[in-house]
Amino acid sequence: xxxxxxxxxxxxxxxxxxxxxxxxxxxxxxxxxxxxxxxxxxxxxxxxxxxxxxxx
Amino acid sequence: xxxxxxxxxxxxxxxxxxxxxxxxxxxxxxxxxxxxxxxxxxxxxxxxxxxxxxxx
Amino acid sequence: xxxxxxxxxxxxxxxxxxxxxxxxxxxxxxxxxxxxxxxxxxxxxxxxxxxxxxxxxxxxxxxxxxxxxxxxxxxxxxxxxxxxxxxxxxxxxxxxxxxxxxxxxxxxxxxxxxxxxxxxxxxxxxxxxxxxxxxxxxxxxxxxxxxxxxxxxxxxxxxxxxxxxxxxxxxxxxxxxxxxxxxxxxxxxxxxxxxxxxxxxxxxxxxxxxxxxxxxxxxxxxxxxxxxxxxxxxxxxxxxxxxxxxxxxxxxxxxxxxxxxxxxxxxxx
Amino acid sequence: xxxxxxxxxxxxxxxxxxxxxxxxxxxxxxxxxxxxxxxxxxxxxxxxxxxxxxxxxxxxxxxxxxxxxxxxxxxxxxxxxxxxxxxxxxxxxxxxxxxxxxxxxxxxxxxxxxxxxxxxxxxxxxxxxxxxxxxxxxxxxxxxxxxxxxxxxxxxxxxxxxxxxxxxxxxxxxxxxxxxxxxxxxxxxxxxxxxxxxxxxxxxxxxxxxxxxxxxxxxxxxxxxxxxxxxxxxxxxxxxxxxxxxxxxxxxxxxxxxxxxxxxxxxxx
Numbered sequence: 001x002x003x004x005x006x007x008x009x010x011x012x013x014x015x016x017x018x019x020x021x022x023x024x025x026x027x028x029x030x031x032x033x034x035x036x037x038x039x040x041x042x043x044x045x046x047x048x049x050x051x052x053x054x055x056x
Numbered sequence: 057x058x059x060x061x062x063x064x065x066x067x068x069x070x071x072x073x074x075x076x077x078x079x080x081x082x083x084x085x086x087x088x089x090x091x092x093x094x095x096x097x098x099x100x101x102x103x104x105x106x107x108x109x110x111x112x
Numbered sequence: 113x114x115x116x117x118x119x120x121x122x123x124x125x126x127x128x129x130x131x132x133x134x135x136x137x138x139x140x141x142x143x144x145x146x147x148x149x150x151x152x153x154x155x156x157x158x159x160x161x162x163x164x165x166x167x168x169x170x171x172x173x174x175x176x177x178x179x180x181x182x183x184x185x186x187x188x189x190x191x192x193x194x195x196x197x198x199x200x201x202x203x204x205x206x207x208x209x210x211x212x213x214x215x216x217x218x219x220x221x222x223x224x225x226x227x228x229x230x231x232x233x234x235x236x237x238x239x240x241x242x243x244x245x246x247x248x249x250x251x252x253x254x255x256x257x258x259x260x261x262x263x264x265x266x267x268x269x270x271x272x273x274x275x276x277x278x279x280x281x282x283x284x285x286x287x288x289x290x291x292x293x294x295x296x297x298x299x300x301x302x303x304x305x306x307x308x309x310x311x312x313x314x315x316x317x318x319x320x321x322x323x324x325x326x327x328x329x330x331x332x333x334x335x336x337x338x339x340x341x342x343x344x345x346x347x348x349x350x351x352x353x354x355x356x357x358x359x360x361x362x363x364x365x366x367x368x369x370x371x372x373x374x375x376x377x378x379x380x381x
Numbered sequence: 382x383x384x385x386x387x388x389x390x391x392x393x394x395x396x397x398x399x400x401x402x403x404x405x406x407x408x409x410x411x412x413x414x415x416x417x418x419x420x421x422x423x424x425x426x427x428x429x430x431x432x433x434x435x436x437x438x439x440x441x442x443x444x445x446x447x448x449x450x451x452x453x454x455x456x457x458x459x460x461x462x463x464x465x466x467x468x469x470x471x472x473x474x475x476x477x478x479x480x481x482x483x484x485x486x487x488x489x490x491x492x493x494x495x496x497x498x499x500x501x502x503x504x505x506x507x508x509x510x511x512x513x514x515x516x517x518x519x520x521x522x523x524x525x526x527x528x529x530x531x532x533x534x535x536x537x538x539x540x541x542x543x544x545x546x547x548x549x550x551x552x553x554x555x556x557x558x559x560x561x562x563x564x565x566x567x568x569x570x571x572x573x574x575x576x577x578x579x580x581x582x583x584x585x586x587x588x589x590x591x592x593x594x595x596x597x598x599x600x601x602x603x604x605x606x607x608x609x610x611x612x613x614x615x616x617x618x619x620x621x622x623x624x625x626x627x628x629x630x631x632x633x634x635x636x637x638x639x640x641x642x643x644x645x646x647x648x649x650x
Contacts, residue, residue, distance in 0.1 A: 186468070189468070193466070195459050198463075199455070199549075202543075202548060207547070217470045217474060218470060218483065219479060219481045259532065278477070
């Protein structure tokens with residue numbers, strides 16, 4: 001499985017089996033929320049802050 | 057076929073084959089527009105004036 | 113206050129986004145605009161999607177209209193008020209125009225008489241239909257429209273009116289535009305459609321009638337077919353109602369409003 | 382001007398016609414009313430009918446909302462603006478009430494911020510969704526509402542707002558009612574729904590909470606589930622926004638507005 005470095009703490013991260021683009025994973029080292037932006041090539045970015053509201 | 061009298065001129069009117077309720081027929085004698093309100097028993101009434109307009 | 117009422121045709125090819133962009137310019141120049149739109153295409157599509165295809169009525173004098181029973185009325189409201197009106201209002205808002213979508217139900221903007229019955233030709237037979245939610249517009253609440261214009265809004269009107277008893281009614285968009293224009297004593301009524309204007313020999317665009325004086329109007333309405341017949345009748349009503357000029361013009365080109373205002377199309381005065 | 386904002390719940394059992402009849406009485410007594418309605422049931426039904434069943438999003442903190450991509454938004458607009466809003470306005474007009482249907486797009490009545498992204502839990506996985514046309518209401522155009530009230534209309538508001546960029550957004554009807562009530566400094570906000578009020582142990586109606594002081598509100602919102610959680614949150618926002626009292630009351634009975642105004646239900650002050 002492809003690996004990528006955490007943008008926050010540089011730690012190497014391996015995508016677990018079945019990880020999908022658009023999924024949020026947690027950096028095993030620093031615990032920051034990361035958005036999986038692509039699987040091949042592996043890429044992540046800091047997940048946007050969760051704003052609590054909702055539609056109808 | 058059932059017959060009925062024209063409300064305008066009293067002439068007897070016989071419904072043609074296949075006449076349906078809601079249909080407009082013309083009195084053979086005085087030519088007035090009649091609405092067939094029912095087939096069995098036969099009944100007619102003067103057809104409302106045609107107002108010219110239309111929807112979208 | 114010089115007002116221009118623009119009727120956006122619903123037929124294939126009429127370019128709503130070109131019309132909206134043109135409106136931004138004109139509003140910036142201080143022009144007052146009121147939009148009226150149709151929606152039969154959208155209503156037909158939604159009806160098909162829901163397994164209730166449209167049933168049309170052809171009146172003995174040759175006009176076609178949608179048979180609007182209660183079920184069809186709800187589909188018509190969803191398509192015309194829900195989709196066309198909301199998306200047109202959104203499109204204008206996204207261009208920075210403060211549009212205000214409404215229909216004749218709202219504040220009784222357009223009151224129509226509901227016809228107790230409608231005559232229809234069905235495979236050769238003349239029939240009476242009684243549950244048709246169709247109407248002819250009698251009154252327009254111009255104070256409401258003036259108030260909206262004064263608040264700086266662009267009213268976007270859907271072809272739905274309210275009956276005396278308060279029922280929602282399907283009305284003809286061209287006639288609605290004519291009644292709105294008359295009520296506002298509009299300077300111009302523009303009927304934007306998918307043709308360059310009224311043509312002597314449709315569809316030969318070289319036979320475009322550029323000028324049509326009032327007295328030749330009834331002859332023109334005889335010649336016109338289907339939807340164009342309604343536009344010509346609408347034009348007649350608007351002019352009789354005090355509108356200075358009516359222009360039937362092309363809604364498929366760029367800057368269609370300015371183009372029409374410049375007199376390109378069939379100008380009826 | 383003492384205004385009462387009434388939120389008509391969309392769930393099964395809420396009796397719109399009882400609410401409308403009650404409104405006629407209250408308006409005759411000079412009361413000023415503003416209606417806000419939901420529409421998720423109608424939107425789901427229309428989506429099913431068109432083969433686009435609703436997709437719900439459950440946010441990490443447990444709130445569920447509709448995943449409103451562009452296609453779903455159009456279905457939502459047709460159901461909520463086209464059907465629910467138009468038919469409610471018609472129903473009131475038929476009772477002689479001059480109702481005025483609109484949504485947040487119209488004259489930018491309700492401006493909401495569109496969230497660039499939404500987090501959703503899907504079979505255990507947390508996911509980021511970016512094309513969700515959902516928003517949180519920030520501003521309400523109270524001048525517009527006051528103008529409509531002054532013209533003698535009963536505003537009937539659909540839960541659709543406009544984003545900064547002018548896009549149509551799906552918003553929560555309970556929160557919309559709270560924001561409208563705050564903007565108008567309403568005397569009361571009534572949330573009419575298919576239960577008698579907030580219950581300690583749902584669904585045991587004998588555990589109805591009759592009085593809920595502000596300071597116990599956050600505890601109550603923890604306990605409340607699903608839709609009721611949104612109502613309690615809406616109540617909190619309204620009270621913080623200057624509304625004197627919020628009453629969650631039964632929308633299934635006769636004279637539901639008067640009943641609520643008389644304090645029957647959960648009164649939150």
